[in-house]
Amino acid sequence: MKNFKGDLHIHSCLSPCAELEMSPLTIVKKCLEKGLDFIALCDHNSAENTGAVLRAGARLGLHVFPGIEINSMEEIHSLAIFDNEEQAVRMQQIIYEHLHGMNSPGIFGEQVIVNEIDEVEGFNERMLIGSTQLNIDVIVSEVHRLGGISIACHVDRPSYSIIGQLGFIPPDLELDAVELSWRGKREAFPGGIKVLKGLPIVTSSDAHSPEDIGRACTSFFIKSPCVNEIRMALQEKSGRRTVIN
């Protein structure tokens, strides 16, 4: 097994709340500078920049998983992480069918679609920051059906977290892991870590600007960066494991 440093939650300039500097080349270079071996690109409710960041990463030597940070109807954020762009685009299709409203760039920010050499290709006009009409149970099962992994975001935070929105993690929800935010502390939970129901824990940067990259990551002891290996590491199967940094 090799120790891969992974950050499963990074935004690009497609997310209205992210800095415009979060272009494919900037993201990839900054990640390599910080010693990351792989990342997942997870913009809000869209995978439209994943292809560009994947290709920029492939050229410069960073493995990039295509992902989406999905906002459920309960306003719970969760990551959907896939092996290939087709799976992410299929998930995006389901999201777009259940996402209403148009973005107001002046209020929420621009949603810039770029290519792998940082050229602007267009602007996404949907209200990506909004919530979908999909409930969290449906989201987790659709992500699994498409072969991805589903991680509840920043569960230590009061906003947009499964514990904040639903009070506790529903016992029959088949999440693959929960994410602690970069400033998250395991001991910070009222009622202790048992509120996480024994789910595997990862930590990630949730980077919205280049300076955020590297502020948190997770070590995956796996053979190669792929969804199946990550799933095994989360479940501590066949010698795979994770360590949160």
Place this chain on the structure above:
Amino acid sequence: MKVRDIQSEFNLELAAGSRGLDRDVSDGYCGDLLSDVIANAGSGAIWLTIQSHQNIVAVAALKDLAAIVLVNGHRPDDGTRAKAEEEGIPLLLSSESSYRLAGKLFCAGIDLTAV
């Protein structure tokens, strides 16, 4: 005042939990963040929310709430209905907003906190 009285007075549709219609209502609460409801709702409260996930029934049971009203036309899924039925907690539906329905309930005298 009983849940049953409020249901008929305000024309609320009963989605599940008819067993609990004779519960006493002594307070009210509005909230869509379940962590906030757990922290702040008082027992015996009728709870107005747009959150329809089945966790609402567990929260209502935990806090001994009198009933749940899904406002703004939100509908419960089968899982939420089944839980409410199982716990005997009335799950009522309203097309009005939390603000409007809470205003009417307040005027009807459900305001023990102000006594």
